[in-house]
Amino acid sequence: MLYQRSSQLFAEAEKVIPGGVNSPVRAFKSVGGTPIFVKSAKGAYLFDEDGNKLIDYINSWGPMILGHAYEPVVNALVEKAKLGTSFGMPTALETEIAALAVSMVPNIDKIRFVNSGTEACMSAIRLARGYTKRDKIIKFAGCYHGHSDSFLIQAGSGAITFGSPNSPGVTAGTAKDTLLANYNDLANVASLFEANKDEIAAIIIEPVAGNMGCIPPKEGFLEGLRQLCDDNNTLLIFDEVMTGFRLASGGAQELLGIKADIACFGKVIGGGLPVGAFAARNEIMNYLAPLGPVYQAGTLSGNPLAMAAGLAMLQSLHSDKAIFSRLEEKTAYLEKGIAKVLNNNKIIHTINRVGSMISVHFDANPVFDFNSAKNGDNDTFKKFFHGLLKEGVYIAPSAYETWFITDALTYEDLDFTINAIDKVSKDL
Numbered sequence: 001m002l003y004q005r006s007s008q009l010f011a012e013a014e015k016v017i018p019g020g021v022n023s024p025v026r027a028f029k030s031v032g033g034t035p036i037f038v039k040s041a042k043g044a045y046l047f048d049e050d051g052n053k054l055i056d057y058i059n060s061w062g063p064m065i066l067g068h069a070y071e072p073v074v075n076a077l078v079e080k081a082k083l084g085t086s087f088g089m090p091t092a093l094e095t096e097i098a099a100l101a102v103s104m105v106p107n108i109d110k111i112r113f114v115n116s117g118t119e120a121c122m123s124a125i126r127l128a129r130g131y132t133k134r135d136k137i138i139k140f141a142g143c144y145h146g147h148s149d150s151f152l153i154q155a156g157s158g159a160i161t162f163g164s165p166n167s168p169g170v171t172a173g174t175a176k177d178t179l180l181a182n183y184n185d186l187a188n189v190a191s192l193f194e195a196n197k198d199e200i201a202a203i204i205i206e207p208v209a210g211n212m213g214c215i216p217p218k219e220g221f222l223e224g225l226r227q228l229c230d231d232n233n234t235l236l237i238f239d240e241v242m243t244g245f246r247l248a249s250g251g252a253q254e255l256l257g258i259k260a261d262i263a264c265f266g267k268v269i270g271g272g273l274p275v276g277a278f279a280a281r282n283e284i285m286n287y288l289a290p291l292g293p294v295y296q297a298g299t300l301s302g303n304p305l306a307m308a309a310g311l312a313m314l315q316s317l318h319s320d321k322a323i324f325s326r327l328e329e330k331t332a333y334l335e336k337g338i339a340k341v342l343n344n345n346k347i348i349h350t351i352n353r354v355g356s357m358i359s360v361h362f363d364a365n366p367v368f369d370f371n372s373a374k375n376g377d378n379d380t381f382k383k384f385f386h387g388l389l390k391e392g393v394y395i396a397p398s399a400y401e402t403w404f405i406t407d408a409l410t411y412e413d414l415d416f417t418i419n420a421i422d423k424v425s426k427d428l
């Protein structure tokens with residue numbers, strides 16, 4: 001494969017865009033080499049600027065759950081664009097997608113649309129803080145909730161402590177209100193509640209973690225968080241930006257049967273356009289402006305193009321529930337195939353999977369939180385990544401990412417991928 005034109009485009013981009021990219025993980029920093037510049041995509045495939053065809057396991061980091069350039073979404077966009085692309089006034093379309101989302105997701109009465117997952121999570125914690133009249137939140141190490149200040153926090157020193165900023169520009173004042181816990185460690189969370197009695201507004205969590213590889217919640221973990229929240233008048237926020245409309249039509253709340261107080265969405269809900277949303281029961285959502293005191297707004301929120309794409313996507317998912325079982329079967333097939341060839345080639349590994357979220361860790365031990373996820377062998381991952389790229393298979397350029405499976409993948413694509421992994425494994 002040739003990457004000549006991609007390299008040239010990257011060099012040009014670096015002159016006018018910091019690091020040549022508009023979002024850091026695209027820059028290939030953790031795997032080395034230059035990023036691939038994409039020209040077009042259709043179904044399960046990417047076509048790059050050098051004319052290479054790649055099977056895509058990122059799918060825009062989730063939104064393309066039904067494949068690229070998915071016709072109902074494209075058609076909806078083309079039709080809407082002719083009618084004007086932004087008004088800053090209400091449209092019937094916004095109510096239509098809101099009503100559909102509310103009917104698909106359990107435990108919500110109302111939903112507010114924003115422009116990204118970051119905005120959804122940022123707004124959700126403001127709402128939780130306003131509603132509970134408390135300042136502190138608990139987040140889990142390795143969970144990602146977008147790049148707003150309150151979430152860019154790392155563990156401080158000591159077992160029970162305030163977090164400290166993990167990016168310059170995040171103030172110590174902000175960091176002190178974010179408490180950090182270990183994923184799947186209920187006792188850790190309980191101790192934070194004890195040390196911060198009546199101060200915790202919300203726990204925010206990825207109900208199935210997807211930003212440190214795929215990490216399933218242990219039996220009883222989310223139930224335990226639900227109980228702790230109920231006992232302490234704290235809200236439980238499920239960040240379903242990745243899991244929403246992916247693990248089931250009602251997301252992780254439906255799949256796992258656990259009730260969240262606020263749910264955040266992004267990725268799939270926008271069908272590939274910039275959309276996020278947060279939702280809750282009336283009592284909480286009515287706390288938002290203009291009904292209530294908590295302020296939140298957006299010039300392009302509920303944008304007609306974005307809503308048209310999102311609506312077409314949700315309608316497709318709603319009208320064919322078998323999509324989720326197909327995705328589950330395809331991903332299970334992939335998991336089995338990968339495990340078989342890695343075992344045959346004696347490559348030490350652990351595979352985690354929930355539904356169509358899957359990750360391969362080059363580590364013999366179970367991966368259940370951020371610390372265990374960090375143990376994976378990154379040099380092996382780099383070789384694995386570049387080897388697969390050469391074979392025409394594109395996975396995320398970081399060992400901490402989940403693979404996003406799309407229903408556009410055929411079993412031939414999956415077999416091709418498993419064969420590619422077999423080949424690459426011989427050189428690991």
Ligand SMILES: *Cc1c(COP(=O)(O)O)cnc(C)c1O
Pocket residue numbers: 115116117118119121144145146147206210211239240241242266267276
């Ligand atoms: C991607 C992601 C976000 C951030 O969404 P953006 O649209 O990139 O701002 C938040 N939470 C989770 C779980 C995500 O996977």
